[in-house]
Amino acid sequence: MPERRAFDLVVIGAGAAGLSVTAVAAQLGVPVALIERGAMGGDCLNFGCVPSKALLAAAHHAAAIRTAPRFGVSAGEPQVDFARALDHVHRAIAEIAPNDSEERFRALGATVIRGEARFTGADTVAVNGETLTARRIVIAAGARAAVPPIPGLAAVPYLTNETLWRNRSRPRHLIVIGGGPIGLEMAFAHRRLGAEVTVLEAAAMLGRDDPELVEGALLALKAEGIVLRDGVTIARVEGREGAIAVVLDGDGGAEERIEGSHLLVATGRRPNLDTLDLDKAGIETTRSGVKVDRGLRSVSNRRVYAIGDIADVEGVGPRQFTHVASHHAGVVIRSALFRLPAKVDYAALPRVTYLDPELAQVGMTEAEARAAGHRDLAILRWPLAENDRAVAEGTTRGLVKVVATRRGRILGAGILAPHAGEMIGMWGLAIAAGMKLSTVAGMIAPYPTLAEAGKRAAGQAFAPRLFAPTTRRIVALLRRFG
Template structure:
């Protein structure tokens, strides 16, 4: 008999979800984690970044209060207090992910690195343990690009930036994706000089129209955006470092943050010993997250590459994976990963949310999409709150199905759920156009955009004649 019914490698969001459910259902579970319980999301990702952004947004609200006739002085940034707020947010959530909580569930928590020694065996610390099933949830880490001179200067990733004791004087950020843009705005609002170096365009995976709006906001707030720019090398400088750009331009900075993507943590797992197939993109699985080469092994979260479509490094994807795994592995029910309605959000202010396809992606997929837009500043709630930026954009099929939606606006991520439900359940656009929303809310902009799809038919010559005939009836 194996030592455990289930061995889970990694105590991040995906691993903890699988572990908790499996233990609750009576399985004998071992959870192996070499670093911090809670993984990237709790310790170096979602929680600390949003806590830092909350402090930055509070400073911005103070500066913007004059628009409403409220006169206040320039906010004073207490960097140590900001750091304490970030640490406090982590500390408040940590008990939910703690070793003590999972031991209380009956889980054996092993604090060590793990690697495979056979298709049904792992070594964790000094122990070799056999399993009936194993779930790999080792997550991902920041990509460290090969830049000449990088080994001679100090640099940061999301795992180290939240531990800075002193406020950066000039933060150079390599990468204009979600992490780079969030950290750019956060530090700019907290009084740092910030420069973003991006080889393509910022928010490259999002709709260009929405990215344009965010670009204007960031530049207005003093963030320097160098798009279409390559970092050729870095050199030491008395102030910290100097970035040498592709055209020879030099920029001195105090700190360098690397935010050019994520890579799955495959090293050290000895996957070959377990006959687990993988590529640099992650562990190869079927649509149900089972290894294509070892039926005892499954993969979830950032490290999983279902059907070669590539990992999705989001905590909510980890939760989605855990749900698929529960149905497929635990209950033997048909289940598979489906990213058609997957939301992604950049938590700047305004937030940038995207669900489903962009207009460009819809065209590439063979659709002939109809785009509908509604500027957020034209909604009554935005007028009342003095909002100057924002846009809702819907991408609709010719048959009236929502293919994708993007929002640039306050709390856009909250609005994304409506679009995800519509796309996931294949609801007609009429469901959104006919939705009764409380007034005034920003979500009305989405309803107004959906209504534009039906306006030409509603106000057509035929409709006018029909109403004229019906009006004559008693």
């Protein structure tokens, strides 16, 4: 008879979301089991955030050498050793990995089980021939690359964000299918490291972001020499290793061939739910993930929570970011462990696409604000060309754009700038704390910094009133009194 073990909490998946819940539960003395079938640390550590940013770091160094002559520093074309750049990527992963390791979590007091989890009932999970029962079960299974059914794709060697890091030779010409953040970041990194790059997108590039900021980001990518093709229809893929062709449908039935050495498929993510036998636990799903309420509890099995990349909150779809996974973990900890009311709140959710300049967004875009019924909006801008730090560093492409109500309530902000990801946090705090534009405009910003552009953007809300004829008359009147 299979062995049975009882826990207060069973967590399925050792990615960012599952690890966060497990760490807190274990340190609070809660009997918790963590089940992982693959690599500890999940997608973020092994295939996503960490390796991509490490490769981007190498790309930024290459660009710094190329642009050095503008600043009076002699330098030639950088000599890129792609294999050593990949060594840096894997060193970064290895340096962070101990934080997510089995050893660390066992030391915290968690029971770590390596294997494939399957539900066998509303509160039971089977793994490695034993059955675990739990008061609460947290599904944090993450997502994997979604590969579209393009004719011929399965017959050719292609890369995804999961297999890209095994390729130690620089592509001669990288073709990227998918113009979202993953596709464009990897296109950008490979181009700066010396590869030719073509990006193909069926719809619009970076379609979720503010079009005004996206336009600037795409112009910067084109200036790097990246070929961007949106609105395309892929008929089929042909070729062999080192010689790939993507065939596009053209006007009037004509076809166009895009030829390259490597193919990266970056067309989104799909939830890792197909092996969990969710039906045996009565857990409802959508195409995007587990159907949950704002408290991240399954709408059909209240013992179960779903967090991270597979949590479809009230049908709005998952928000597949590591920082969202951490936010979800906090909600589950408050609810499952402390029995406190807790709900997700995406009003101040930031996102960043790491290009150069970076594109960052928090809260609503202008289009989203109008779609939500906000009519009397203040759209405030401050270009980097008017920021002294940007001028000094020669990085004047970009702007800060703020969406607010006429009464000063901040609804969202978008930034196209170097280090926009570092700059956007101020706006996330402002939205979360309910700050008004006057608070941001009145803060003392260090000079000279890029962050000062945010203060200047907020100040644009008050400039018309400050310099209006009525204000001038008041000042003139006050002058009479000495």
